Amino acid sequence: MHSWNDQAPIYQQLADQLAAQLLDGDPPEGEALPSVRTLASRYVINPLTVSRALQALVDEGLLESRRGMGMYVRDGARIRLLRTEREQFLQEEWPRLREKLRRLGLTAKDLKWEDA
Incomplete structure (x- = not known):
C-alpha cells in the first residue's frame, strides 16, 4: 500500500508518481496504462482520484484517451x-x-x- 502525504492533493501525488514511471519508460510510448479500476485498487484510492490524476497527465500532453480503449502514452511523452x-x-x-x-x-x- 502507498502512503500519501499532506504536501499536495492525492491526485497530484499519483500523477507525479505515474509521471516518474513514464520517465523510466513504464509503460513505453504507445502502450496503454492500467485501467482506472486497476490503478485505484493498486493504490487503494477512489477511482475518481485516479481519473483526475490521469486527466492531469493528459493536460500535460503525456497521455491520450482512446475512447473505449483507455489511456495511452503519447509519442514523445x-x-x-x-x-x-x-x-x-x-x-x-x-x-x-x-x-x-x-x-x-x-x-x-x-x-x-x-x-x-
Whole structure:
C-alpha cells in the first residue's frame, strides 16, 4: 500500500508518481496504462482520484484517451517529461541543493556520483 502525504492533493501525488514511471519508460510510448479500476485498487484510492490524476497527465500532453480503449502514452511523452523535469530541477531544486552543499562545506570531491 502507498502512503500519501499532506504536501499536495492525492491526485497530484499519483500523477507525479505515474509521471516518474513514464520517465523510466513504464509503460513505453504507445502502450496503454492500467485501467482506472486497476490503478485505484493498486493504490487503494477512489477511482475518481485516479481519473483526475490521469486527466492531469493528459493536460500535460503525456497521455491520450482512446475512447473505449483507455489511456495511452503519447509519442514523445518521455522526451517532453525529461525536458520539463530537468528544467524544474535546474531552476528550483539545484539552487537549494547547491546552497545546502555550500553551507555544509561539501565539494564535488566529497560527492560520489556512481554507486560504490
